[in-house]
Amino acid sequence: MSVIDARGLTVAIGGRPVLRGIDLHVQDGQFVALMGANGSGKSTLVRALTRLWPLTGGTAELFGTPLDRFHDWHRVGFVPQRNTAASGVPASVWEVVASGRLSRRRLLRPLSRTDREAIRDALEVVGLSRRHADRVSQLSGGQQQRVLIARALAGEPDLFFLDEPTAGVDLPNQQALADALAELKHRGATILLVAHELGPLAELVDRSVVMRDGRVAFDGEPLADHAVHDPALGDPHTHHHHAVRRGSDHAPDIRLGPGGQP
Amino acid sequence: MTPAELFSLPFMQRALLAALFTGLAAPAVGTYLVQRRLALMGDGIGHVAVTGVAIGLLTGASPTWTAVVVAVLGAVLIEVIRERGHANGDVALALLFYGGLAGGVLITGLAGQSATKLQQYLFGSITTISSGDVLITMALAALVVVVCVGLSPQLFAAAQDQEFARVVGLNVRAYNLAIAVLAAVSVTVAMRTVGLLLVSALMVVPVATAQQLTRSFRTTLGAAMVLGTLASVGGLVVSAFASYRANVQPGPTIVLLSLAGFVITWPVGIWLRHRARLREPFPSMETDQHETTDHPHVHGPECGHLAVPHGDHVDYVHDGHRHAPHEHHYDEH
Numbered sequence: 243m244s245v246i247d248a249r250g251l252t253v254a255i256g257g258r259p260v261l262r263g264i265d266l267h268v269q270d271g272q273f274v275a276l277m278g279a280n281g282s283g284k285s286t287l288v289r290a291l292t293r294l295w296p297l298t299g300g301t302a303e304l305f306g307t308p309l310d311r312f313h314d315w316h317r318v319g320f321v322p323q324r325n326t327a328a329s330g331v332p333a334s335v336w337e338v339v340a341s342g343r344l345s346r347r348r349l350l351r352p353l354s355r356t357d358r359e360a361i362r363d364a365l366e367v368v369g370l371s372r373r374h375a376d377r378v379s380q381l382s383g384g385q386q387q388r389v390l391i392a393r394a395l396a397g398e399p400d401l402f403f404l405d406e407p408t409a410g411v412d413l414p415n416q417q418a419l420a421d422a423l424a425e426l427k428h429r430g431a432t433i434l435l436v437a438h439e440l441g442p443l444a445e446l447v448d449r450s451v452v453m454r455d456g457r458v459a460f461d462g463e464p465l466a467d468h469a470v471h472d473p474a475l476g477d478p479h480t481h482h483h484h485a486v487r488r489g490s491d492h493a494p495d496i497r498l499g500p501g502g503q504p
Numbered sequence: 505m506t507p508a509e510l511f512s513l514p515f516m517q518r519a520l521l522a523a524l525f526t527g528l529a530a531p532a533v534g535t536y537l538v539q540r541r542l543a544l545m546g547d548g549i550g551h552v553a554v555t556g557v558a559i560g561l562l563t564g565a566s567p568t569w570t571a572v573v574v575a576v577l578g579a580v581l582i583e584v585i586r587e588r589g590h591a592n593g594d595v596a597l598a599l600l601f602y603g604g605l606a607g608g609v610l611i612t613g614l615a616g617q618s619a620t621k622l623q624q625y626l627f628g629s630i631t632t633i634s635s636g637d638v639l640i641t642m643a644l645a646a647l648v649v650v651v652c653v654g655l656s657p658q659l660f661a662a663a664q665d666q667e668f669a670r671v672v673g674l675n676v677r678a679y680n681l682a683i684a685v686l687a688a689v690s691v692t693v694a695m696r697t698v699g700l701l702l703v704s705a706l707m708v709v710p711v712a713t714a715q716q717l718t719r720s721f722r723t724t725l726g727a728a729m730v731l732g733t734l735a736s737v738g739g740l741v742v743s744a745f746a747s748y749r750a751n752v753q754p755g756p757t758i759v760l761l762s763l764a765g766f767v768i769t770w771p772v773g774i775w776l777r778h779r780a781r782l783r784e785p786f787p788s789m790e791t792d793q794h795e796t797t798d799h800p801h802v803h804g805p806e807c808g809h810l811a812v813p814h815g816d817h818v819d820y821v822h823d824g825h826r827h828a829p830h831e832h833h834y835d836e837h
Contacts, residue, residue, distance in 0.1 A: 292671045315673035322667050329664050331539040331711065334720035341661035345672040350654055377719045380780065397672065 243270045245305060245401050245432045246291060252299030253283075253290050260286045262456045263300065270400075273423075273433045273446050275464065278453035284436045285323060287453070288403045291434075292320050304401065316345035319394030323405040323436075327386040327393075328379035335381070336374040338389055339364055342396035364395040368422045384415025391422055402426060402433045408441060416441050510744060518638045519630045519740055519754070525645035526697040526706065527736030529690045531714075531728035532652035534707030536683050539663045539721075545582065545684075546704035548597035549691045552578030553700050554608030556692075557625045562615035567625065568640060571695060575688035578604065583684040587677065628699035628755030630740060637696060644693045648686050653725070659683065660721055697736060698755040705759040706732060713766040716773025735762035782821060786814040786837070796833045803827060803834070 246268040253261040261283045268274055276284050289295045291302055293309055302309045305317060319342070327338050342364070343357050353361075365371045368388035373381065378389060387407050394402060404423075408416050420442040426433060427446055440447065444464070452460035510516055530546075537545050556574030560567030578600055585596035612622045624632070633641075652659070662669045662679040669676050687707075694703045714727035739758030746752040803809055803820040810821040819826040819837050827834040 289667075294667055294670060313673070315671060318671060320668055320671040322665065324665070327665075329539050330541045330543075331535055331721055331724050332715050332718050333660070333664065337660065337721050338664065341657065341664060341668075342672070344657060344661050344669070344674060347657065349658070375719060380784075393668070403671075 243306070244268070244303075245270050245272075246434065247303040247306070248287075248291065248300065249302075250300035251287070251290060251297060251302050253286055253295055254298045255286070255295070260456050261290065264456075264458055266451065266458065266461075268432060268434060270432055271427075271430050273427050273448045274435065275440060275443070275447040275450050276434060276436045276453065277438070277440075277450060277465070278459070280438075282453040283456040284453050285405055286456075288405050288434065288436055292318065292403055316397050317400045318345075319397055319399035319402045319431075321387075321390050321394045321402070321404040321407055323409065324386075324390060325383065325410070326379070327381075327389045328377075332377050332379070334375055335365070335370060335378055335389055336361065338378050339374075339392045339396050342393035345397045345399075360398055361396050364392040367395060367425050368392045369418055382415070384411040384418070387411055387415070388418060388422065391419065395422075395426070400431060402431055402435075404433065404435045406436050406438060408437060408439070408443065413441070416443070419443070420446065507745070515631055515633075516744065518633050518635060520737060521638050522630055522633050522641045522697055523736040523740045523754075523758070524733060525642050526690075526694045527733035528729050529645035529648040529652075530694050530703070530706040531710040531732035532649050532725065533683065533686045533690045534711045534732075535721075535725045535728050536652070536659055536663050537687060538708060538711045538715075539660070540683075542597075543708045544594070544597055544704065545579075545687055546691055546707040548582060548600050548604075549575050549579050549688050550695075550700040550703040551601045551608075552604035553688075553691055553695060554622070554626070555604050555611065556608075557622065557695075557700070558608040558611035558615065561617045561621060562611050568637060568692060568695070571625070571692045572644075572689065575691050576685050579684035579688035580681060583680055587680065625695055626699050626701050627753065628695070628697050628702070630697045630754050633696050641693050641696065644689050648690050648693070649729075651682065651686060655679075655682075656722070656725065698758050702755055702759045705762060706736065709759070709762040709766055710735065713762070713769050716766075716769040717776065731762070731765055735759075735765060782810055783812060785812060786819060786826070796830070796835060803829060 244267050246266060248264055248266040251261060251264040251266070252259065264287060266287075276287065278284050286295060290297055291304070291309070297309070304312050305314065307314070340353070340357075340361050343353070343361060347353070347357065362371070365374055368391055370385065370388055370392065373385070378386060381389065391404070391407060407419055411419065423433065423435075423443060424446055435443065435447075437443065444466070447464040450460065450462065450465040451458060452465065511520070534546065537543055553571040553575040556571035557567040559565075559574065560570035563570070582596050582600055585599075608622065612619070658674055659679055659682070661672065662674055662676045663683070666676050690707065691700070691703050694706055698706050710728040710731035711724065713731050714724045718724040718727055736758045739761040740754045742761065743752045743754040743757040746757075801807065803822075805811070807820070811818050812821060812826075814826070814828065814837060817828055819828050826837040828837045
C-alpha cells in the first residue's frame, strides 16, 4: 500500500519556487532517507506533506486520502527541526511527551490508561523513562531530540516524518536515536527521515532520495553519506576544495552542469 | 476599628472577593503568555484598555464593558500582526502600547473628565468597586480560570510547539486567539484591583516566582495561581491595616508583595538548580586514565560529600573533583 503518494508536487514561497514537480511514492513499512544540500527543499517537502505549507500545484495523498481531505492526523508523527524542546515556562519531559497524545484525545477528557501506557512506552523506546519528571531544559541537546521523538511516538502513528533529528547531536546520542528508530522500524512504521548525514542511522535506511534545487535528483538504493555529495548528483556542496575559477571581467559566468547543460 | 469590624464592612468584602478572583485568573493566563515569551502582552493590552475606559467615559457607557471590548480587539490585533509576521511580537506590542495610552488620555480630555477619573483605572481602586462590578469580575475571572485549566493540554501544546501542534491536528490559530482574548478579559478584570498600568505584574510575577521552584508546567500553573491569590488578597489586607497610619494604596501594595515573593524565591531557585546539576548522574563512560589521588579522608554515606551515581559505582564530589573508591585509594574520575 502506498503511504505517501505525491505527484507533481509544487510549492512556492513568496512567489519563488522551492519544490518543482516532486514525485514521491513511499510504500508501507519503508525507511526512506531524504537527503541533499541545505536549501534543496528537503524540509519544505516534509512541511508540505504535513500541511504546514500549502501546495501550489500537484497532488499529495497520505494513506490514499488527498491531503486537504485527510483528517487522520493520529496516524502521522512529526519530529520538527528544533534545537530545544523547552519554552518560556518549565515543562517536564513527561508533559512534553504527553502532548503528542493530543491527536487521539478529545477536549476536556482526562488521560485514559491507554494514553498513559502509550506515553510510558514512548519514553521507554527513547531510553528516558528515568528522566520523565525532570525539566526538559535540563536535558542535553541530544536527549531533548529524543524527547521530541518520544512525543511523536506517543500518538502511536503509522507514519513518521523526522526533520534532521541528528543535527548537532553527539555520537552516543545519535546511537540512542538510531536504536529508537530501529525499534519503530521493527514495529512496522513507515519513516521519512530528513538528514544531512546519516551516521549510525545508515544501516536502517531502505532507500535514499536525494534532492537538489527543489527536484528529486536521485531515488533508489541507500547511499553512503559521501555519495550524496557526489558531483554526479549535482550537489554543489562538496567536501572537496576546487580551485576557484575566476570569470573574466564582464563576461557572463555560465557554469556547465554534468550533462553539458547550463 | 478592629480587624473584625474592618472585614465586616461591605466595601471591604467586595474588595476581598474581587482580589481573590483576580489573583486566581491573572496568573492563569499569564503562564501561557510567559510560555510564549510574550510576558509584556498583558501590559500592551492594559495600555489599549486605557482607550476603552476613555471611550466609556466619553459615551457614558460602563467603562468596564468598553474596556473589555477595546482590549479584546487590541489583543486580537496584536495576535494577527504577530501571526502574519508583519512585525515581531514585541514591535506589535510597542505599536499598541503607545497608541492605546495616547488615545486614552486624549479621549478622556475630550470627554471633559479630569485625570483623576482615569487614575482610578490606571492604578486601581478596589475599595470603591460596586456590587455589580464584583459580579462581573467574578464571572469573567471564573471563565478565564475554567478555560485556562480545562484546556491546559491543548493550550500547552499550542504554545510549546506551534508546528507540532498543527500536525497533531489542533487548530493552533483558534487557541492563539483564545489566549489573546482571555488575556484581554483578565486585564479588564484586574483593572479595578491593581490598575491597568500594573496589571501585567499580577499576570507575570507569580509565574516568574513559581518557575524558580517547579519542574513541570502543571505545578507552575497551579503555584502561580496560588501565589497570585496570596499576593492580591494579602496585599489588600496589608494595605487596609497600614492605611490607619498612612495613605497606602492596595494596587501598588499587591504588586510589591508579589515582587517580594519573587525576591525571596529567586536565591532558592538558584540553589535548587545548582543542586540538581550537582546530583545529575555522570554518564557511564570508560575512563582510560587511571589517576590515583592520595587522600586520607574516607568517603562514605556519612562523609558529607555529595554522592553521585556513575555507571556501576558511586563518585564523591569533592572540591570540584570526582573521587571513586578503588581498592585502597581513590581514583580521579
